[in-house]
Amino acid sequence: MPRPRFAALDERKRVAILDAAAEEFAHRSFEAASTNRIIARAGVSKGALYYYFDDKADLFATVIESAIGRAERAIGGMASFVDAAGFWAALLDLYRRITTFFAGEPNLAGLLKSAFDDAGVGEIVGLHTARLLAAFRDLLGRGVAVGAVRDDLPLELLARVAFAVGDATDRWLLERWDSLEPGEFEAYPERALLLHMRVLAPIELAEKWERQETAS
Amino acid sequence: MPRPRFAALDERKRVAILDAAAEEFAHRSFEAASTNRIIARAGVSKGALYYYFDDKADLFATVIESAIGRAERAIGGMASFVDAAGFWAALLDLYRRITTFFAGEPNLAGLLKSAFDDAGVGEIVGLHTARLLAAFRDLLGRGVAVGAVRDDLPLELLARVAFAVGDATDRWLLERWDSLEPGEFEAYPERALLLHMRVLAPIELAEKWERQETAS
DNA sequence: GGTGGTTCGACCAGATGGTCTAAATCTATC
DNA sequence: GATAGATTTAGACCATCTGGTCGAACCACC
Numbered sequence: 246m247p248r249p250r251f252a253a254l255d256e257r258k259r260v261a262i263l264d265a266a267a268e269e270f271a272h273r274s275f276e277a278a279s280t281n282r283i284i285a286r287a288g289v290s291k292g293a294l295y296y297y298f299d300d301k302a303d304l305f306a307t308v309i310e311s312a313i314g315r316a317e318r319a320i321g322g323m324a325s326f327v328d329a330a331g332f333w334a335a336l337l338d339l340y341r342r343i344t345t346f347f348a349g350e351p352n353l354a355g356l357l358k359s360a361f362d363d364a365g366v367g368e369i370v371g372l373h374t375a376r377l378l379a380a381f382r383d384l385l386g387r388g389v390a391v392g393a394v395r396d397d398l399p400l401e402l403l404a405r406v407a408f409a410v411g412d413a414t415d416r417w418l419l420e421r422w423d424s425l426e427p428g429e430f431e432a433y434p435e436r437a438l439l440l441h442m443r444v445l446a447p448i449e450l451a452e453k454w455e456r457q458e459t460a461s
Numbered sequence: 462m463p464r465p466r467f468a469a470l471d472e473r474k475r476v477a478i479l480d481a482a483a484e485e486f487a488h489r490s491f492e493a494a495s496t497n498r499i500i501a502r503a504g505v506s507k508g509a510l511y512y513y514f515d516d517k518a519d520l521f522a523t524v525i526e527s528a529i530g531r532a533e534r535a536i537g538g539m540a541s542f543v544d545a546a547g548f549w550a551a552l553l554d555l556y557r558r559i560t561t562f563f564a565g566e567p568n569l570a571g572l573l574k575s576a577f578d579d580a581g582v583g584e585i586v587g588l589h590t591a592r593l594l595a596a597f598r599d600l601l602g603r604g605v606a607v608g609a610v611r612d613d614l615p616l617e618l619l620a621r622v623a624f625a626v627g628d629a630t631d632r633w634l635l636e637r638w639d640s641l642e643p644g645e646f647e648a649y650p651e652r653a654l655l656l657h658m659r660v661l662a663p664i665e666l667a668e669k670w671e672r673q674e675t676a677s
Numbered sequence: 678g679g680t681g682g683t684t685c686g687a688c689c690a691g692a693t694g695g696t697c698t699a700a701a702t703c704t705a706t707c
Numbered sequence: 708g709a710t711a712g713a714t715t716t717a718g719a720c721c722a723t724c725t726g727g728t729c730g731a732a733c734c735a736c737c
Contacts, residue, residue, distance in 0.1 A: 250714085272580065274490035280694060290717045295695065362578070364488065402633050406656065409629035413621045440622065443659045448668045455664050466682085496726060506685045511727065 247307045251297040261287045262294070266308045271355030275305055275366045302369045309360050309370045312353055313377065319346050323384060329450060332393035333442065336384075340434040347415070348430070354415055361408070378404055385445065395447045407441055414440060463523045467513040477503045478510070480568075482524045487571030491521055491582045518585045525576050525586045528569055529593065535562050539600060545666060548609035549658065552600075556650035563631070564646070570631060577624070594620055601661065611663045623657055630656060 251259065265287035269278045280301055284294050298304045320342045324335040347353055360370045367374075382404040388394030394403070414437050418430075439458065442451045467475065481503035485494045496517055500510050514520045536558045540551040563569055576586045583590075598620040604610030610619070630653050634646075655674065658667045 254715095274493050274579075276493035277490050279692080281692075291695080292697080292718070293716050296715065301694065358578075362574075363490075402630070405633060406626055406629045409625040410622055410660070413625035414618070417618050417621060440660065443664070443667075444626070444656065448659070448664075448671050451659075452664045452668050470683095495724080497724075507727080508686070508729080509684050512683070517726065 247303060248297050248299075251307075254297065258287075258289065262289060262297070263308055263311055266304055267312060267352045267356055270305055270308055270359055271352035274363050275301075275359060275369070278305075280304070305366065306369050306373075309356060309373055312350075312356050313373055316346060316350070316353065326391065326393075328391050329388075329393035329446075332388045332391055333438070333446070333454065336441075337434060337438045340438055344430075344434045344437075354412075354419070358412065378408070381407065388445070392447070393450070394445050403445055406444055410440055410444060411437065463519060464513050464515075467523075470513065474503075474505065478505060478513070479524055479527055482520050483528065483568045483572055486521055486524055486575055487568035490579050491517075491575060491585070494521075496520070521582070522585050522589075525572060525589055528566075528572050529589055532562060532566070532569065542607065542609075544607050545604075545609035545662075548604045548607055549654070549662070549670065552604075552657075553651060553654045556654050560646075560650045560653075570628075570635070574628065594624070597623070604661070608663070609666070610661050619661055622660055626656055626660060627653065 262283075265283045268286065269283050273279075278301070280291070280294060283304070284291055287294075294304070298307065320339070323339045326332045326335045360366060360374050378401070382400045385394050385400050385403055385407075389396045389400070414433075418425075418433055435458075439455065442454055446454070478499075481499045484502065485499050489495075494517070496507070496510065499520070500507055503510075510520070514523065536555070539555045542548045542551045576582060576590050594617070598616045601610050601616050601619055601623075605612045605616070630649075634641075634649055651674075655671060658670055662670070
């Protein structure tokens with residue numbers, strides 16, 4: 246938690262600090278990230294930084310929490326559903342919002358990757374990453390209840406595999422960002438969802454869904 | 462490339478250096494990894510380290526190349542096949558060898574993760590990671606030729622997604638290493654393969670294969 | 678003893694995360 | 708506007724660390 250006084254800081258300065266830190270933490274591991282580079286980029290002094298944060302870990306946790314909070318507010322939740330078809334339609338809608346949001350947040354993917362994958366930061370942001378994973382896991386549990394999600398593997402494993410697949414496809418998209426074909430970005434959520442269905446859905450449902458998609 | 466004299470170094474010292482470096486590079490990003498910690502762990506002097514390697518990047522590249530080479534030699538290649546069933550049976554056999562090898566190499570997963578995911582090391586080890594990816598991609602291409610692998614997505618994307626799925630399931634296995642149920646480790650390659658088939662195979666084939674697995 | 682190879686560790690310039698004193702700025706009151 | 712007190716900011720400083728250099732000591736061999 247930052248010092249309470251951080252919330253009262255002038256907004257422009259607050260954003261400058263958080264953005265500069267997000268940039269640094271998105272491109273380096275926590276350990277390699279440098280507070281000196283952050284203050285230089287943010288245009289504040291060392292003393293000022295430590296006036297608002299206990300230490301580097303406090304700053305990192307604040308950046309992650311802020312980014313996740315912003316994403317959740319912008320993306321919103323998943324619409325309600327009563328059957329498997331409704332589940333996947335609602336998830337596609339969610340993926341569309343996620344993709345749009347991520348497209349406007351160049352550092353978010355790198356930040357989340359750091360938070361999830363850097364073995365050294367579990368103590369700092371583990372609560373946040375666990376919360377995200379738990380939310381997705383619960384969502385999959387609701388999918389199981391309506392027959393939309395397979396029930397032969399642990400939900401925790403499915404959630405992690407889905408996150409990993411999403412990460413791989415996101416990076417594939419980003420690497421070709423400048424050479425995307427017309428309509429490719431708009432089609433991406435649906436393409437990603439099909440891959441997720443492959444992994445997450447009962448296989449018969451995935452097959453049927455794909456057959457319908459191919460026919461239309 | 463290390464200095465040619467490194468190959469003539471006493472084997473115990475050579476292994477000590479490579480193992481110490483592998484340990485450090487497996488647990489930290491390249492930038493955060495410290496040559497001082499490596500020499501302390503290896504029991505050699507700073508001057509000696511730089512007598513054999515140009516710099517930290519040279520050491521890193523050597524460690525990665527050595528690890529990959531060792532893995533390739535121990536795991537071997539994939540058996541030949543003439544049809545889809547043969548492809549997947551041969552891949553399962555390969556996964557078994559991979560799993561066994563990785564179980565005996567605690568640092569290898571972390572090392573490969575560093576090599577693939579650390580955006581800063583592309584110039585250092587990009588040739589090696591590209592080669593691994595290309596090998597898998599070619600293998601998938603041969604799978605396409607016998608109808609074992611789907612042909613509706615780019616092979617590069619499929620290879621990356623498969624790597625990501627493998628990484629997620631590997632980590633899932635490792636985190637529960639001390640509480641694995643009897644037979645769980647032995648069954649892991651087949652479980653992993655089923656997930657890969659979901660992503661890589663034509664959906665009808667994946668469904669048929671799973672039905673057979675469930676029946677037996 | 679001479680030569681070449683190997684190893685050591687002091688040294689270097691620069692960087693790190695965090696501390697702390699003093700100056701600058703802000704706010705409230707008169 | 709002046710003043711006092713509170714808050715914020717700057718940047719020098721600190722101990723420690725970094726990757727890499729280099730002169731000298733050590734070792735093996737002839």
